[in-house]
Every structure is written in structure tokens, then in C-alpha cells.
Amino acid sequence: MAMSARDEKMDEIELLLPWRATGALNAEETRRVDAALAADAELRRKYDLVQEEMAESVLAAEEFGAPSLRARDRLFAAIEAEAGLRRAPAAARSWRVRALDFFGSLTPGAIAWSAAAAALVIVLQGAVLTRSLVTPGGTFHTASAPESREGSFALVAFASDATAQQIADLLAAQGASIVDGPKPGGLYRVRVSSKRLDADALKAAVAKLASRREIVRMAVASE
Amino acid sequence: MNDTVPDEVLIARIAARDQTAMKALYLRHQTRTYRFLRRLVKSAELAEDLAGDVFLDVWRQAGQYEARSSVSTWLLSIARFKALSSFRRKAPETFDPETAEEIADESDTPEISLQKVSKAKAMRLCIERLSREHREVIDLVYYHEKKIEEISVMLGVPENTVKTRMFYARKRLSEILREAGLDRGWP
Incomplete structure (x- = not known):
């Protein structure tokens, strides 16, 4: 019917x-x-x-109740064991571990309490884990390190829905790397060239980054 | 850690290896994740082990979270995958997901007699007798309060299938209740 x-x-x-x-x-x-x-x-x-x-x-x-304290202890023992492996002596620590420590030490105030900030930290984490984003020497440097002043730089804010892989691919394709951040406003300092570019060349490099609007929310040349 | 910190921010901090954030997320979601697994696998011990595996995956893979779904839905999706994987490990030669989903699980479930238990208790026992597929959708809708579109993504089925699966789960529940002597007058 x-x-x-x-x-x-x-x-x-x-x-x-x-x-x-x-x-x-x-x-x-x-x-x-x-x-x-x-x-x-x-x-x-x-x-x-x-x-x-x-x-x-x-x-x-x-009625199913909750998992036991034993389960919780077992989980965090496993996590602590993994975290312990990351806290090897400084001399033996790789650039990846030192980078992870750096980002792990960010205070709540350093991480903006917003979904955008969350996305950016994830992005940065992905970037750190992607060796291609690191400077050619394979070491991570903060903005205060002498090496970070060599080359040409831009301040970049990534789109909140950009994935770490997209950012890694973009930076790798343009020979760029993240050297510091996040700064207030969710900005990262990105080395766009290992050489000192003249104003026009730097402007062109930054414009090339900014043209990928689905990944880069904003990019400006920086000293 | 402040209870008002959004799950997404906790995940970001976990990606940055923040164990305090990991503990906060665990405290917030451990019970619901465990109960979801308990509903699927029935064994308390296995559910507890799988829940631990879920959160260990979160610790290791928080950087992969892309906010396409809520964190709670992401956790349940991981949990569901763990449960299905455990079924496959249990019976590698015979496991057929399609068949397994259709068969009502009547093992290790006590006989239901309304002369012995209350109506509420009878309903709870009857939920246990539903197929894994039907228990799952009832749990996701009623206990976890997931939207149709969220369940659709989690289960990998169209939204209309979610609606009809829920309808048939409820219908089957009523039939089991009727067989136990409790006629609800529907369907």
C-alpha cells in the first residue's frame, strides 16, 4: 500500500x-x-x-561505573615512560626532543585560549615534527639564537584550519622554515631564505607565501 | 586545570607534550569512553584495557587531531576502532563484521523474567540482548547525546541509515521486551 x-x-x-x-x-x-x-x-x-x-x-x-584507578595509573605510567625517553641528557638530545621541550614548556598565557591558538599549536607541533621545516643544519633555534638572524624572514599567521601537512608541504616547497613562535596574535617567525634578500626579492618571497590563502592567513616581511 | 578549558585546547597542549593537559582530558572523558567500550565489548577488563589504549593513542597522536569532529566524538571513534579490532583478534578465522553486526548477542545474558525484576531493570537487560550494532546506536544517541551527523561520520554510514538503524534498534528492543512479557504497545 x-x-x-x-x-x-x-x-x-x-x-x-x-x-x-x-x-x-x-x-x-x-x-x-x-x-x-x-x-x-x-x-x-x-x-x-x-x-x-x-x-x-x-x-x-x-551502572557500568568508571575505569579503575589501576587503569589510570597504568596509562600514566606508560605516558611517563614515553615522556622520560624524551628527557635524555641535553648533550644527547636531538633537535626534535629539544624542540618538543620548548613547546611543551609554553605557559597557558603563551598559548591563547582559543580554538585558533589550539590549531596553531597543533600546526607548530606538526611543523616541529617535520624535519623538512628545520634549518639545513638540522637544529632548532629560537629567535635569540645567532643563526636565526641569518637570512630573510617573514611573520606568518597560518589559517586556523590548515593542517600540519599542508604547512609542511608549503614551507618545504618554498625552502622556508619556522624559527620561532607562536608570538602574540598567533604569529610565527619564518625564514624565507637563508640569504639576505634585497627588498624586492623579500617582498616577492612573502607574496608567494601569502598567495596560498587556504594555508596562510597573513604574511609580512620581517627584520 | 580549569574545567572551562576547551577540549580542543587540551588536545593542543597534549600535542605539545603537556601531561597536565593529558590528565585533565582523561578525567573529563575516561568514564564516557569506558562506558561506550563496555557497551560494545561487554567485558569490564577488556573495556578498561581498550580505554587505556584510546588515551595512549591520544597522547601519541594529538597532533593529528584536525577538529573535523568534536574531541568527544573523536575519542569514541578511536574507541570504536579499538573494539572492532579486538573482535577481529578474538576470532580471526570467523569474524565477519557484516554478519556480526546483525546477530543479537544473547550469550552471558541472564534470562529476563518480569516476575523477578522491575520494568526498568528489564529494559536494561533487554538492551544488553540487542545486537552490537543496535546497542551501539542506542548508546550513542541516548547516553552520549550525539547528533545524527556525528553518528553518521563515526559509523561511516549515511544519515538516513543512522535514523533507520535507531528506529530498528528501538523496534527490536520493544520486541525483546514483549518476549519477556512487557508489551509496550509499540510497534
């Missing part, structure tokens, strides 16, 4: 009842379901069943 237009509409509404009960529908869907509930006693009875199921499902899940 063919369903009438009203039946089809009601079926669609009935399918949405569980999400209406949890408040997980958008405003338009909520409005449609509420209108149908107001007009249909049978649908309201079905909605009561949904609410009963929801309550019992939540109680059933809560």
Missing part, C-alpha cells in the same frame, strides 16, 4: 523523536517535531516511550 504524504511526513518525524528527546536536533527540526507532537496524541505516546528508553539507557550506562 502506498504511503500518503502525511504518513511519510509522520514517519520522518517519528525517526527524529530520539534526537528530540536528547535535544540534538537543529532549530528547524525541533520546530517540526514539536508541531507534530502538539497535533498527534499517538505520536506523543511514542515520544513517551522514547523518553522512557532514554532514561533507562542512561541508567544502564551509569
Whole structure:
């Protein structure tokens, strides 16, 4: 038997009842379901069943309790063991480990409490883990290191939805590398050339970076 | 650490090897992750082991989080993958995900008699008797309060399939309840 237009509409509404009960529908869907509930006693009875199921499902899940302290201790022992491997003596530490320590030591104040900052830190982490982003000598340097003053630089803010891989590929393709950051405003200091470029060449290098708008939110030449 | 720090920021700090952030994220999500796994694999011990594996993956791979879904959905997705992998390890010769999802799991579940248990308890026991696929969607909707689109991404099925799977899970639950002597008058 063919369903009438009203039946089809009601079926669609009935399918949405569980999400209406949890408040997980958008405003338009909520409005449609509420209108149908107001007009249909049978649908309201079905909605009561949904609410009963929801309550019992939540109680059933809560009966599972929580993982034991033993599980927590085991997890953090494993994490500590991995972290310990990263804290090898300074002389033996690789550029990667020292870089990780540097970013790991950033204070909450240094990391802006915003999703954009979160994305940038992830980006930077990805960048640090990508050897291609590191200066040719394979070492990581902060802005205060003498080497970081050699070459030509730009201040760059990456798009919040850019992935670490996209940034790694872009910088590798242009022979650029992150040397410092994040600075206020989510800016990173990027070496665009290992040589001292003249003003026009630097402007062109920065413009080339900035042209990738899906990855670079902003780029300006820097001393 | 402040409870108001968004999950995404915790993940960023974990990517920067911040163990305090890792502890904060664990405290915030350990119970829900464990309960989701418990619903899927039934064994408390296995669920606990798998939950540990989930958070160890987070510690190792936080830098790969791309905010395409909420952190809680990301965690449940990892947990689901761990659970499915454990099923495959358990029966490498016979495991068929398609078949396994369809078969109601009636093993190690006590017989339900309404003369012995309350209506609420009966419903909880009947949820246990649903197939893994149906238990999962009921848990994601009712307990984890996930949206249709989030479940669609997690399970890798169209949104309409999520809606109908939930409908049939509920229908099956009512049938099991009726078989146990509790007729809800639906379907």
C-alpha cells in the first residue's frame, strides 16, 4: 500500500523523536517535531516511550561505573615512560626532543585560549615534527639564537584550519622554515631564505607565501 | 586545570607534550569512553584495557587531531576502532563484521523474567540482548547525546541509515521486551 504524504511526513518525524528527546536536533527540526507532537496524541505516546528508553539507557550506562584507578595509573605510567625517553641528557638530545621541550614548556598565557591558538599549536607541533621545516643544519633555534638572524624572514599567521601537512608541504616547497613562535596574535617567525634578500626579492618571497590563502592567513616581511 | 578549558585546547597542549593537559582530558572523558567500550565489548577488563589504549593513542597522536569532529566524538571513534579490532583478534578465522553486526548477542545474558525484576531493570537487560550494532546506536544517541551527523561520520554510514538503524534498534528492543512479557504497545 502506498504511503500518503502525511504518513511519510509522520514517519520522518517519528525517526527524529530520539534526537528530540536528547535535544540534538537543529532549530528547524525541533520546530517540526514539536508541531507534530502538539497535533498527534499517538505520536506523543511514542515520544513517551522514547523518553522512557532514554532514561533507562542512561541508567544502564551509569551502572557500568568508571575505569579503575589501576587503569589510570597504568596509562600514566606508560605516558611517563614515553615522556622520560624524551628527557635524555641535553648533550644527547636531538633537535626534535629539544624542540618538543620548548613547546611543551609554553605557559597557558603563551598559548591563547582559543580554538585558533589550539590549531596553531597543533600546526607548530606538526611543523616541529617535520624535519623538512628545520634549518639545513638540522637544529632548532629560537629567535635569540645567532643563526636565526641569518637570512630573510617573514611573520606568518597560518589559517586556523590548515593542517600540519599542508604547512609542511608549503614551507618545504618554498625552502622556508619556522624559527620561532607562536608570538602574540598567533604569529610565527619564518625564514624565507637563508640569504639576505634585497627588498624586492623579500617582498616577492612573502607574496608567494601569502598567495596560498587556504594555508596562510597573513604574511609580512620581517627584520 | 580549569574545567572551562576547551577540549580542543587540551588536545593542543597534549600535542605539545603537556601531561597536565593529558590528565585533565582523561578525567573529563575516561568514564564516557569506558562506558561506550563496555557497551560494545561487554567485558569490564577488556573495556578498561581498550580505554587505556584510546588515551595512549591520544597522547601519541594529538597532533593529528584536525577538529573535523568534536574531541568527544573523536575519542569514541578511536574507541570504536579499538573494539572492532579486538573482535577481529578474538576470532580471526570467523569474524565477519557484516554478519556480526546483525546477530543479537544473547550469550552471558541472564534470562529476563518480569516476575523477578522491575520494568526498568528489564529494559536494561533487554538492551544488553540487542545486537552490537543496535546497542551501539542506542548508546550513542541516548547516553552520549550525539547528533545524527556525528553518528553518521563515526559509523561511516549515511544519515538516513543512522535514523533507520535507531528506529530498528528501538523496534527490536520493544520486541525483546514483549518476549519477556512487557508489551509496550509499540510497534
